[in-house]
Amino acid sequence: MSRPALARPALALWYALVVAFLFAPILTSVIYSFNLGALNKQTSLFTGFTVDWYGAAWNNLQIRRAVWTSVVAAFWAALFAVLIGTALGFALVRHPNPNVRRLLAGLTYILLIVPETVIGVSLLLFYAVTAVPLSLATLIAGITPLAISVTALIVRAGVLTLDRRLEEAGADLGANRWQVLWYIVLPHLAPAVTAGALMSYVFSFDNLVVSTFLTTPSVNTLPVYLYGSLQYGPSPAVYAAATAVFAFTLLLVGLAGLFFRLIGKRRATLQSR
Amino acid sequence: MSALSLNRPADDPRIAGRASPRRATRRASDQLFAAVPALWLFVFFIAPLGFTVAFSFGHADFGGVRLGFTLDNYAKALSGFYLEAFLRTIRFAVTGCALCLAVAYPTAYFIARHAGRFRQVALLLVLVPYFTSFLIRVMSWQILLARGGPIEAVLNTLHLHVGPLDVLDTQTAVFIGLVYAYLPIAIIPLYVVLERIPATLVEASRDLGASSWQTFVHVILPLSRPGIATTVLLTGVPMLGELVIPSLLGGDKGVLMGQAISSQYIDSQNYALGSAMAVLVLLAIAVMVALLARLTRGFAEVSA
Numbered sequence: 001m002s003r004p005a006l007a008r009p010a011l012a013l014w015y016a017l018v019v020a021f022l023f024a025p026i027l028t029s030v031i032y033s034f035n036l037g038a039l040n041k042q043t044s045l046f047t048g049f050t051v052d053w054y055g056a057a058w059n060n061l062q063i064r065r066a067v068w069t070s071v072v073a074a075f076w077a078a079l080f081a082v083l084i085g086t087a088l089g090f091a092l093v094r095h096p097n098p099n100v101r102r103l104l105a106g107l108t109y110i111l112l113i114v115p116e117t118v119i120g121v122s123l124l125l126f127y128a129v130t131a132v133p134l135s136l137a138t139l140i141a142g143i144t145p146l147a148i149s150v151t152a153l154i155v156r157a158g159v160l161t162l163d164r165r166l167e168e169a170g171a172d173l174g175a176n177r178w179q180v181l182w183y184i185v186l187p188h189l190a191p192a193v194t195a196g197a198l199m200s201y202v203f204s205f206d207n208l209v210v211s212t213f214l215t216t217p218s219v220n221t222l223p224v225y226l227y228g229s230l231q232y233g234p235s236p237a238v239y240a241a242a243t244a245v246f247a248f249t250l251l252l253v254g255l256a257g258l259f260f261r262l263i264g265k266r267r268a269t270l271q272s273r
Numbered sequence: 274m275s276a277l278s279l280n281r282p283a284d285d286p287r288i289a290g291r292a293s294p295r296r297a298t299r300r301a302s303d304q305l306f307a308a309v310p311a312l313w314l315f316v317f318f319i320a321p322l323g324f325t326v327a328f329s330f331g332h333a334d335f336g337g338v339r340l341g342f343t344l345d346n347y348a349k350a351l352s353g354f355y356l357e358a359f360l361r362t363i364r365f366a367v368t369g370c371a372l373c374l375a376v377a378y379p380t381a382y383f384i385a386r387h388a389g390r391f392r393q394v395a396l397l398l399v400l401v402p403y404f405t406s407f408l409i410r411v412m413s414w415q416i417l418l419a420r421g422g423p424i425e426a427v428l429n430t431l432h433l434h435v436g437p438l439d440v441l442d443t444q445t446a447v448f449i450g451l452v453y454a455y456l457p458i459a460i461i462p463l464y465v466v467l468e469r470i471p472a473t474l475v476e477a478s479r480d481l482g483a484s485s486w487q488t489f490v491h492v493i494l495p496l497s498r499p500g501i502a503t504t505v506l507l508t509g510v511p512m513l514g515e516l517v518i519p520s521l522l523g524g525d526k527g528v529l530m531g532q533a534i535s536s537q538y539i540d541s542q543n544y545a546l547g548s549a550m551a552v553l554v555l556l557a558i559a560v561m562v563a564l565l566a567r568l569t570r571g572f573a574e575v576s577a
Contacts, residue, residue, distance in 0.1 A: 007485065011383040015395065018380045022402050022456065025413035028423065029405070032416060044419035080313075088310035095307050096300070104307060107314055113506055113558065115514020117531040118325070118551045119318070121538045125328060125548070126321035145318040148310060177302050208408055209516055213538065223408050230521070234412065242409040249404045 030246075033239035041233040053240035063241050066225035069136065070205050073221060076140045077204035081147035082197045086189070088148060089155025089196075111149040119145070120213035127214075139214045139221075143207050150203060151196030158192030191260055198256055202249060322555070329548035338545045346549035355533060355546075359553060362513055362530040365444075369451035370509030373459045376452055377504060378497075381463035396464060399457050411450060411521050418446055418522070442524025450518040455508040462507065466500030467493070502565045510561055513554050530554055 036048035057063050088104060095101045123142045132138060162185065170180045186193075208223040215224045222245070226238050329346055331338040349355065380399070388395040402410060417424045418441040428434035440446050470493060478488040516531035523529075530550060537547030 008387055011379055011387055014379045015383040015388075018376065018456070019398050021453065022399060024417060025410040025453070026402060026405050028413040028417055029409045032413070042416070044416045044422040084310045084313050087306040091303065091307040091310065095303050100307055104311065107311070107319075109506075111314070111318060113510040113562075114322075115511050115516075115531060115554060115558075117514040117516045117534055118554055119321070121534055121547060121551055122321035122325040123317070124538060125324045125544060129324055141317050145314055148314065152310070181302065202404055206407055212516075212535075223406060226406070226408050226412075227517070230412070239409065239412075242406045246405045253404060 026246075029239050030243050033236060033243040035236050035239075037236045040235050042236045042239065053236045054244065056235070057237040057241040057244070060237060060241075062220075062225060063222070063237065066220050066222045067241065067245065069219060070221040070223070073136060073140050073143065073211075074201045074205035077143050077147045078197050078201040080140070080144045081151040081200035081204075082193060084144070085148040085151025085196055085200070086155050086193055088152035089192075090159055090185075092152060092156045093159040108149045108152050111145050112153075116146075116207075116209035120210040123210065124213040134214055134216050134219070136219050139211060139219060142214045143204050143210055146207070146210070147200035147204050150199050151193075154196040154199065155189060155192045158189045162188055194256060194260070198253065201252075205245075205249075325548045325551050327548075328544055329552045331545045331548075333543050333545035338548075346545045347553070349546055350549040350553055355550065358528050358530055358533045359550070361527060362554075363557060365447065365451070365515075365519075365529060366509050366512040369448055369455070369512050370505055372448060372452050373455050373508045374501065374504055377456055377459035377463055378501075380456075381460045381467055381500075384460070385464050385467035392468075396460075399460050402457060407454065408517065411454070411518060414446070414450055414453065414522060415441060418449070441522065442526075444523065444527065446522040447519050447527075450522045451512055451515065454518060455512065458507045459504045462503035463497065463500045466497045470496050499569045502569045506562065506565055510558050513557055513561075 032042060032046070033053055034049050034051060035042065035046050036050050037043050038047060088108065092101060092104055092108065095104070120142075123138075127134060127138055166184050166188075167180050170184050171177075175183065205221075206223060207221070208227060211221050211224050212227060215221060220228075222241065226234065226242070229235070229238055327340060328338050330342045330344070331340045331346075332343055333346065351359070384392060384395045384399070416422055418438065419425075420437045420439065420441070422438070424440075425434070425438035428438065429436075440449075474492055474496075475488055478492045479485075483491065514531045514534070515529060516535055519527070519529045520532055530553075534547050534550045534554070537543045537550065541547075
């Protein structure tokens with residue numbers, strides 16, 4: 001067999017192994033949420049099947065409160081990310097001054113690469129020095145920059161595909177700049193904005209490192225609660241809670257995907273008429 | 274930041290800066306869209322980093338910091354235990370990033386050039402982990418790698434390993450965790466560049482008599498340099514501050530910078546020393562970015 005003919009199955013095998021590698025811990029966490037465990041603790045040996053942990057997670061007030069805090073924090077972070085990140089994504093491509101664009105791009109990328117530990121301790125210091133007490137609001141403000149940067153990059157990709165002639169046509173027909181943005185630009189960016197919102201929500205919900213430094217005993221998110229529970233050995237109930245959240249996330253993503261599929265289909269039928 | 278750009282031709286300032294009939298309102302909206310994010314990110318990102326830099330030069334008092342100018346914190350951060358942690362962190366980030374690249378490149382190559390009409394699905398599968406809890410996945414690695422755990426069972430059944438598996442709480446486990454956590458973000462930039470390499474270039478190389486290996490080394494690999502740089506940036510750099518993975522998988526030996534910084538803030542309350550260590554990490558990042566910018570020099574011009 002010649003080399004190119006061999007390369008393809010080898011690469012396919014490699015890809016399959018990588019997917020297995022990526023899915024192994026996810027599967028493990030789902031399977032072990034049904035593990036009986038020992039003495040209310042998770043064990044690496046599967047000791048028996050039970051669904052009780054789901055009830056236990058639901059009845060655990062600390063877990064329930066942590067999930068709710070995470071939901072609220074992620075919601076606000078996603079909202080700010082959409083408002084500010086969309087503006088940033090637009091400015092990254094369209095700001096008339098190339099130096100401003102470069103500066104904004106630098107800011108956006110630096111956010112993605114500065115380790116979260118450094119961001120977290122800096123924010124802790126910042127709030128301590130400015131004497132702002134830690135609360136849900138400071139937590140949300142702390143996790144928004146990351147969400148803004150992710151949203152901005154997704155929206156930027158959308159802005160790059162915009163057809164400027166449509167905007168010019170709108171302007172020629174008498175629309176002012178805000179009308180053009182609202183009626184022409186925004187609908188075209190809707191998929192990118194939604195994707196940005198979804199990613200922001202998911203990332204903010206899952207944020208651990210920055211949140212570790214900004215949470216207090218009264219404001220505790222799910223990942224921070226889980227991280228704390230590691231000290232005395234986590235109960236399989238935390239695996240159950242995480243699995244339930246994962247199922248909910250998949251549902252959310254699935255619904256968003258379905259929504260855009262339907263819109264895409266409607267658009268296609270409208271255009272074919 | 275040429276190392277970071279994915280080289281979209283539409284970024285061309287000549288296209289983006291064109292005049293419009295309604296210049297005035299347009300300018301207002303443009304300025305607003307730039308000013309609001311810049312202000313927000315300044316307050317909640319740049320200013321805090323500034324505080325860290327300022328504190329790194331301060332005098333450490335019991336539980337507090339007196340502002341001033343001293344290099345004591347840096348002297349301490351660059352000696353003994355902390356220097357070891359710093360050098361170890363750099364070694365871990367470089368190795369982890371190289372491993373990540375080695376695993377990600379063939380994967381991205383397969384998705385971009387061999388997956389055919391399943392390309393989207395193939396890419397999506399790789400991204401699924403992002404929709405689950407990061408912490409739970411790392412905790413699951415603890416289960417998988419534990420003595421008597423599932424991986425030991427599988428390896429023993431396949432006769433690839435005999436006896437108990439002693440991987441958890443070692444460097445190997447940290448590397449597995451690092452590659453695992455950063456793999457999806459490593460694949461995407463590589464996929465983006467590999468997908469854009471025109472098939473005609475590959476054909477031309479073949480027509481000129483190159484073997485497929487030569488085509489790969491002399492055509493595809495050099496053209497994927499910007500993707501490699503972005504991958505290194507998005508994996509190697511954040512690894513310099515990684516906190517959770519070494520804590521959960523690496524045991525209590527071989528502390529990395531992320532853990533050292535965090536413990537200065539949370540446990541020892543020595544903000545000055547913690548800040549100095551954070552600034553050292555930022556400096557290491559700056560060096561890495563500068564090196565990567567060199568690697569991709571010339572690419573922005575080529576694609577425009």
